[in-house]
Amino acid sequence: MHQLTLAEIARGLADKKFSSEELTKVLLARIAQLDPQLNSFISLTEELALTQAKAADARRAKGESGALLGAPIAHKDLFCTQGIRTSCGSKMLDNFKAPYDATVVAKLAAAGAVTLGKTNMDEFAMGSANESSYYGAVKNPWNLEHVPGGSSGGSAAAVAARLLPAATGTDTGGSIRQPAALTNLTGLKPTYGRVSRWGMIAYASSLDQGGPLARTAEDCAILLQGMAGFDPNDSTSIDEPVPDYSASLNGSLQGLRIGVPKEYFGPGLDPRIADLIHNSVKELEKLGAVVKEISLPNMQHAIPAYYVIAPAEASSNLSRFDGVRFGYRCENPANLIDLYKRSRGEGFGPEVQRRIMVGAYALSAGYYDAYYLKAQKIRRLIKNDFMAAFNEVDIILGPTTPNPAWKLGAKNSDPVAAYLEDVYTITANLAGLPGLSMPAGFVDGLPVGVQLLAPYFQEGRLLNVAHQYQLNTDWHTRTPTGF
Ligand code: GLN
Numbered sequence: 001m002h003q004l005t006l007a008e009i010a011r012g013l014a015d016k017k018f019s020s021e022e023l024t025k026v027l028l029a030r031i032a033q034l035d036p037q038l039n040s041f042i043s044l045t046e047e048l049a050l051t052q053a054k055a056a057d058a059r060r061a062k063g064e065s066g067a068l069l070g071a072p073i074a075h076k077d078l079f080c081t082q083g084i085r086t087s088c089g090s091k092m093l094d095n096f097k098a099p100y101d102a103t104v105v106a107k108l109a110a111a112g113a114v115t116l117g118k119t120n121m122d123e124f125a126m127g128s129a130n131e132s133s134y135y136g137a138v139k140n141p142w143n144l145e146h147v148p149g150g151s152s153g154g155s156a157a158a159v160a161a162r163l164l165p166a167a168t169g170t171d172t173g174g175s176i177r178q179p180a181a182l183t184n185l186t187g188l189k190p191t192y193g194r195v196s197r198w199g200m201i202a203y204a205s206s207l208d209q210g211g212p213l214a215r216t217a218e219d220c221a222i223l224l225q226g227m228a229g230f231d232p233n234d235s236t237s238i239d240e241p242v243p244d245y246s247a248s249l250n251g252s253l254q255g256l257r258i259g260v261p262k263e264y265f266g267p268g269l270d271p272r273i274a275d276l277i278h279n280s281v282k283e284l285e286k287l288g289a290v291v292k293e294i295s296l297p298n299m300q301h302a303i304p305a306y307y308v309i310a311p312a313e314a315s316s317n318l319s320r321f322d323g324v325r326f327g328y329r330c331e332n333p334a335n336l337i338d339l340y341k342r343s344r345g346e347g348f349g350p351e352v353q354r355r356i357m358v359g360a361y362a363l364s365a366g367y368y369d370a371y372y373l374k375a376q377k378i379r380r381l382i383k384n385d386f387m388a389a390f391n392e393v394d395i396i397l398g399p400t401t402p403n404p405a406w407k408l409g410a411k412n413s414d415p416v417a418a419y420l421e422d423v424y425t426i427t428a429n430l431a432g433l434p435g436l437s438m439p440a441g442f443v444d445g446l447p448v449g450v451q452l453l454a455p456y457f458q459e460g461r462l463l464n465v466a467h468q469y470q471l472n473t474d475w476h477t478r479t480p481t482g483f
Pocket residue numbers: 125126127128150151170171172173174175176203310422
């Protein structure tokens with residue numbers, strides 16, 4: 001039963017082959033048995049899950065239907081869940097029980113999804129390896145000595161290991177797409193504003209966006225359907241009707257114009273990944289797509305711009321965690337200044353402290369123009385590059401990451417080496433565009449992802465291309481040994 005996708009679960013529940021309660025019990029037992037190897041969960045919510053499963057079964061018995069009604073999922077532990085610990089992977093929020101549900105959590109619960117637990121993540125979503133969590137690193141089910149990617153590493157590892165069919169994640173600079181690539185999943189970062197950020201603990205507000213992680217594009221369509229939509233509580237949420245994503249999956253790719261940026265194939269890219277990306281292009285050509293080389297000339301400036309803007313916003317967002325208004329408070333403070341200093345010094349881990357310092361520096365009076373303003377100008381140039389490219393092509397295709405999953409600890413002493421892994425993903429966040437990563441093959445037994453980018457609000461196009469690719473390839477069906 002644990003091998004079923006969301007789409008298959010919906011059919012099984014509709015055909016009364018099993019109940020949501022039965023399925024939930026099977027998955028909870030599987031998590032108890034296998035998750036100690038992976039560490040993909042921070043909290044399990046067994047009681048809530050069984051209550052929600054029974055309620056979903058009762059709704060189905062009364063004749064209700066819906067693709068998410070009774071479907072087991074988990075939430076990245078930065079989505080607020082009422083009465084349940086919402087830690088953000090940090091000691092700072094280790095004892096924080098959210099007083100309300102994030103919009104995404106509330107919407108999925110209303111659609112009948114069953115929450116099995118809260119998944120592990122990099123502290124405050126800062127990282128690409130899930131090693132900065134206060135709750136310990138997450139292991140990649142494809143090789144337990146390797147990282148699963150981050151910051152949604154717990155969601156990715158859990159879904160890849162078939163502990164559950166799908167989970168939510170968030171993507172500020174790649175944190176859905178990159179762990180999806182490193183664990184053989186399909187992951188989608190929607191257009192900025194498509195999914196409400198209300199109740200999603202902020203890292204960098206102008207870049208953060210929630211989205212689905214699942215095994216197939218078909219399942220991402222189902223989960224995104226439950227997450228997307230206008231929310232008056234989020235001032236950057238966009239009031240656009242949500243299309244039927246599942247209905248968009250079967251469009252023909254005949255004549256689809258795919259742009260492949262020449263800048264993507266520079267010296268930093270593992271040549272074995274480059275080969276797999278070229279193979280995926282050939283596969284799409286067989287389905288009728290037309291390929292064209294394009295250029296994104298400002299891409300080389302994306303990492304420095306992102307690593308100014310994201311820390312700048314983080315330094316502002318995280319100022320509320322001071323031991324008084326929010327978060328961990330140190331023992332026996334000598335005075336108010338000591339309380340602030342020690343609460344933040346003890347509550348935040350080293351990567352978060354590094355980002356706060358970089359961000360506060362970039363925003364300080366003497367440096368604002370030189371760093372922050374400059375980075376914002378680069379951001380606009382990057383967006384303009386994409387706008388020009390999308391005049392010529394329908395989607396942009398390339399690698400999701402320059403390398404497969406690295407060994408645990410391999411980049412710990414060199415944060416910049418980890419930042420460089422984000423080179424292909426962060427531009428979509430800087431421009432606010434939707435992006436998807438899907439399985440494209442293996443290198444040394446480790447999964448490789450291909451990334452697709454589309455114009456604003458064209459999530460349906462991304463899902464359509466990915467679904468057609470998945471009907472004609474079987475990379476996404478491979479299961480890690482032992483799971
Ligand atoms: N790796 C990037 C960072 O550390 C992106 C993280 C994310 O998308 N949350 O900032």
